[in-house]
Amino acid sequence: MLLTYLARRVVLALIALAGVVLVAFLIAHMVPADPLALVLSETATKDPSIRAAYVKRWGLDRSLPEQFLTYLTNVVRGDLGESFTTRRPVLRDLTQLVPATIELSLAALAVSLVFGIPLGIWAAVRHNRAPDHATRLIALAGAASPIFWTGLVALYFFYYVLEWAPGPGRIDTHLTYPPTVTGFLLVDSLLAGKLEIFGSAIQHIVLPACVLGWFIMGIVSRTTRSTLLEVLAADYVRTARAKGLGESVVIGLHALRNALIPMVTITGLNFASLLSGAVLTETVFAWPGIGRYAVTASVRLDYPAILGVTMMTAVIYIVVNLIVDLLYGALDPRIRVQ
Amino acid sequence: MTTTGVAVARGLAAAFVRSGRRPRRNTALVIGLTIVGVWVVAASLAPVVAPYSPLDLDVMNRLEPPSLAHPFGTDDAGRDTLSRVLYGGRITVPTAFVVILVASIFGTAVGAVSGYAGGRLDEALMRVVDVVLAFPSILLAMAITAALGAGLRNAMLAVVLVSWPEFSRLMRAQVLAVKANEYVVAARALGVPTGRVLLRHVLPNAFPPVLVKATLDVGNAIILTAALSFIGLGAVPPAPEWGAMIAAGQAKFEYWWVATFPGLAILSVVLGLNFLGDGLQDRLNPRLRTD
Numbered sequence: 001m002l003l004t005y006l007a008r009r010v011v012l013a014l015i016a017l018a019g020v021v022l023v024a025f026l027i028a029h030m031v032p033a034d035p036l037a038l039v040l041s042e043t044a045t046k047d048p049s050i051r052a053a054y055v056k057r058w059g060l061d062r063s064l065p066e067q068f069l070t071y072l073t074n075v076v077r078g079d080l081g082e083s084f085t086t087r088r089p090v091l092r093d094l095t096q097l098v099p100a101t102i103e104l105s106l107a108a109l110a111v112s113l114v115f116g117i118p119l120g121i122w123a124a125v126r127h128n129r130a131p132d133h134a135t136r137l138i139a140l141a142g143a144a145s146p147i148f149w150t151g152l153v154a155l156y157f158f159y160y161v162l163e164w165a166p167g168p169g170r171i172d173t174h175l176t177y178p179p180t181v182t183g184f185l186l187v188d189s190l191l192a193g194k195l196e197i198f199g200s201a202i203q204h205i206v207l208p209a210c211v212l213g214w215f216i217m218g219i220v221s222r223t224t225r226s227t228l229l230e231v232l233a234a235d236y237v238r239t240a241r242a243k244g245l246g247e248s249v250v251i252g253l254h255a256l257r258n259a260l261i262p263m264v265t266i267t268g269l270n271f272a273s274l275l276s277g278a279v280l281t282e283t284v285f286a287w288p289g290i291g292r293y294a295v296t297a298s299v300r301l302d303y304p305a306i307l308g309v310t311m312m313t314a315v316i317y318i319v320v321n322l323i324v325d326l327l328y329g330a331l332d333p334r335i336r337v338q
Numbered sequence: 339m340t341t342t343g344v345a346v347a348r349g350l351a352a353a354f355v356r357s358g359r360r361p362r363r364n365t366a367l368v369i370g371l372t373i374v375g376v377w378v379v380a381a382s383l384a385p386v387v388a389p390y391s392p393l394d395l396d397v398m399n400r401l402e403p404p405s406l407a408h409p410f411g412t413d414d415a416g417r418d419t420l421s422r423v424l425y426g427g428r429i430t431v432p433t434a435f436v437v438i439l440v441a442s443i444f445g446t447a448v449g450a451v452s453g454y455a456g457g458r459l460d461e462a463l464m465r466v467v468d469v470v471l472a473f474p475s476i477l478l479a480m481a482i483t484a485a486l487g488a489g490l491r492n493a494m495l496a497v498v499l500v501s502w503p504e505f506s507r508l509m510r511a512q513v514l515a516v517k518a519n520e521y522v523v524a525a526r527a528l529g530v531p532t533g534r535v536l537l538r539h540v541l542p543n544a545f546p547p548v549l550v551k552a553t554l555d556v557g558n559a560i561i562l563t564a565a566l567s568f569i570g571l572g573a574v575p576p577a578p579e580w581g582a583m584i585a586a587g588q589a590k591f592e593y594w595w596v597a598t599f600p601g602l603a604i605l606s607v608v609l610g611l612n613f614l615g616d617g618l619q620d621r622l623n624p625r626l627r628t629d
Contacts, residue, residue, distance in 0.1 A: 012468070019469030023478075030485045140616070144608035146561045148568050149584050149601035160591040276474035280565055284588075294477055298484040299570050310481045314472040 005329055013322045018072070020314040024307045025071050029064075031303065075311070081304030085297060090308035094290055098312070099183025100170065101282065101289030104212065105274045107205050108281075109267065111213025112220045117263075119217070120224025125251065127229060135225065139218030147277050151211045151284035158207055165207045168286035171200040208285040215277045216270050223266045228259040261331050268324030275313045367617025373610025381427030390418035392425035392578040401593045411595035413586060415576070419595060422578035423603050429579050431607065433494055434559035441498045441559075442552045445505025450544070452506065453513030454536055464510070467503040475500040476565055483571040490563075490579070493572035497562050501555060508551055512544030519543075546622035550615050557611035564604055580604050 055061050058070055074080075080090035123135040158165040166172060170185055177185070178192035186205070189197040231237060232255055240250045279291035286292070290309050297305035380387065389408075396416030404411045410419035452463040470478070482496035483489075516522060517540065525535050564581030566572035573579030575586065580600040587597025 012465075015465055016468050016472055019465065020472055023469060023473070024481075027481050027485050030482070140609060140612045141605070144557060144561075144605055144612050146564055146568075146581070146584070146601065146604050146608075148565060148581075149597065149604065152584070152588060152597055153601065156591050156594055272471075272474050276476045279474065279476050279480075280568070283569070294480060295569050298480040301484055303484065306477075306481050306484055310473060310477045313474050313477055317472050317474070 006326065009322055009325045009329075013318050016318050017315060020311055020318070021072050021075050022068065024075075024311050025068050027310075028071075028303060028307060080308040080311070083297065083305040083308075084302045085300055085305065090304050093293065093305065094308055094312050096183070097288060097290045097293050100185070100287060101275075101278055101291055103184045103186065104205065104208055104281070104287060104289060105271075105278050107209035108212035108216070108274060108277070109270075111209050112215075112217040112270075113263075113267075115213070116217040116220025117224050117260075120221040121228060121251065121256070123221065123225040124228040124232065125247075132225075135221050139222050142214055142216075142218035145215075147211065147215050148280040148284050150214065151208070151281055154207055154211050155284070166200070166203050168284070170204055170288060171197060172204075175200055208281050208287060211285075212274065212277050212281045216273050219266065219270060219273070220263070223262060224259065227262050228255060231255045231259045234258075261328075264328055264331065265324055268321045271320045272317050275317065364617050364620055366613045367621055370610050370612070370614030370617050373606060374614055377427055377431060377607045377610065380424055381431055384421075384424040384428055388418075388421035388424045390421040392417065392422045393576055401590075401596070403593075404595055410599040411593075413583070413596050414590075414593075417576070419583075419599050422583060423580070423599050425578040426580045426583065426600060426603060427607070429490070429573065429577065430560055430563065430604075433490065433563060434497075434556045437494050437497045437559045437563070438501065438552050438556045441501035441555070442505050442548060444498070445502035446509040446541075446548055448502070449506035449509025450513050450536055450541060453510035454517060454532070454540065460510070463506070467506050470500065470503040471507075473500070475562060479562060479566060480569065480571060483566055488571045488574070490567075490573040490577070493563055493566040496566070497559050500562075501559060504555075505548065505551065508547060509544060512547060513540055516540050516543045547619075550619045550622065553611055553615035553618055557608035557615075560604060560608055560611075 058067070058074070060067065062070070078091050080094075082088065083090050083093055086093055119135045119138070123132040126132055155165075155168070159167050171177070175197050178188045178194050178197055181188050181191050185201045186198060189195075189201055228251075232251075234255075237250060237255050240254045241247075245254075275291075278289065279294060281287065282289045282291035283295045290312065294306055294309035296302075297309065384392075394417065396412065399408070399412050399416040401414055402408055402412040402416075408418050408420065410423060412418055413422070448463055448467075452460045478500050479493070479496040482499055483492050486492040486495065513536075522535060522539050525539050530538075563572055564579070564584070567579045567581030568585045570585065573582050575582050580603055583600035584597045587593065587595075587600075590596060
């Protein structure tokens with residue numbers, strides 16, 4: 001039973017991955033320009049020998065389905081073409097930049113859970129009273145603010161007016177990056193024993209992480225609230241209360257444990273929102289991750305780069321959700337039956 | 339199609355009447371209707387109420403802070419921000435509405451067919467939906483707009499292309515639930531053709547949640563279109579589009595009003611739409627009530 005479940009999830013994920021590459025391929029074919037302009041810079045398209053080499057590499061002289069197969073094979077081998085802007089293989093750019101995005105996203109996720117879960121509990125416990133309405137308003141406002149604007153407002157107040165937070169970027173400009181081991185600055189600076197860099201990195205990540213975290217905190221608090229309300233109506237919670245247990249024990253030990261299981265799924269589904277939000281947060285905060293790379297690439301019509309980021313984020317999303325599905329199957333045996 | 343329209347209207351009316359039997363305070367609906375109503379009126383009357391033209395340059399009054407003459411200040415070309423925010427509503431609100439109208443029609447059609455047909459067709463359509471949903475919407479929209487070329491029309495098309503799949507998932511689930519009802523089984527047993535069963539019996543009853551989602555998605559479409567314009571892929575300056583206006587005020591902290599007011603415009607209209615969606619949800623489907 002468990003094996004069938006696992007196998008089905010993995011097969012579905014593989015189909016979705018192939019579909020993602022197909023979508024990227026189709027977008028590349030929507031471009032009205034010379035298809036070689038997709039993979040070659042302007043000067044290179046004029047050189048016949050380079051043209052011929054690329055026609056062969058991407059199978060451009062063959063039928064569309066064959067072209068797709070070539071594209072798929074190249075992508076699977078990690079060949080996403082070269083960026084016109086950086087003139088380096090897109091995959092190399094992405095692997096260098098992705099840790100910054102993941103670091104920011106994880107920090108934002110932590111912010112959203114640390115604030116969202118208690119807010120959700122508070123709303124459920126004070127159901128239909130002032131705290132409940134307040135958290136509903138917070139959630140609605142979070143969903144209604146354009147993140148690129150929230151980021152600017154946050155920078156205005158905390159950097160320009162109050163001078164509490166440092167400006168955009170990952171560390172102070174006078175500091176140099178520690179040697180790259182993991183790519184996560186907070187880890188690498190500690191590995192190198194550079195506490196000054198670590199401190200600067202912490203200061204720089206707080207504001208963008210809060211902006212991005214605020215963006216999904218509403219979803220976290222609303223989900224916590226609704227699942228907790230559901231669980232609070234369950235028989236075993238009534239039993240716990242009937243036994244005379246205190247309210248904090250009933251909620252903290254009995255109810256919350258089951259209420260938080262769906263949070264695993266929500267976190268997985270939120271990963272797409274998180275990555276979407278990261279794109280614009282990185283742009284506003286000059287954060288050197290794949291989101292800012294994608295924005296620069298799309299404005300300069302650097303197709304290999306923008307399609308590379310798009311595919312990579314979709315792959316991250318599919319893999320995260322596959323892990324979430326598997327985790328959920330392990331946490332809640334009822335799911336496997338479906 | 340008109341008969342479907344009538345049936346959908348009748349279904350919605352019935353849902354409203356059902357909910358009206360137990361009069362209950364629906365603050366969210368009232369707040370939402372008020373905010374969205376004010377914006378619709380302000381945007382439609384912009385040529386009358388706006389104090390200045392949204393495009394006229396006034397180099398003598400560049401980057402003026404808010405004052406009585408310019409309540410929201412002026413931008414770096416001396417254009418009046420209040421007038422531009424009001425005119426911006428004429429671009430943003432109808433754009434998002436059209437985008438979601440198209441996306442919801444296409445998405446629900448796919449979902450309805452998928453749920454009603456079942457089997458392999460259902461499986462295939464849902465895999466397509468999965469793939470589109472795997473992309474972060476802003477990135478997919480950016481890639482599509484970059485491929486088609488920057489501009490508001492292409493940005494709108496991109497937002498349609500990323501917005502339809504969730505409607506399919508929702509509609510499919512609705513159709514699966516409605517399909518099992520006796521009146522649908524009866525209609526099929528009577529030999530009513532499939533298309534007619536879908537349009538006359540299934541669709542109207544599956545419609546209320548789609549309306550709620552569409553309301554919320556108009557807000558999302560506003561944010562997404564503004565984001566594309568902010569990046570430089572959507573509306574082209576000097577068009578008074580809110581996202582583009584925020585981009586113009588970026589990194590000019592001493593001139594805070596340039597980016598603040600268009601941002602507040604987005605925030606307020608989207609908040610209004612979110613309240614409206616929440617309130618509609620309470621009204622149309624008491625079982626799905628958020629409390």
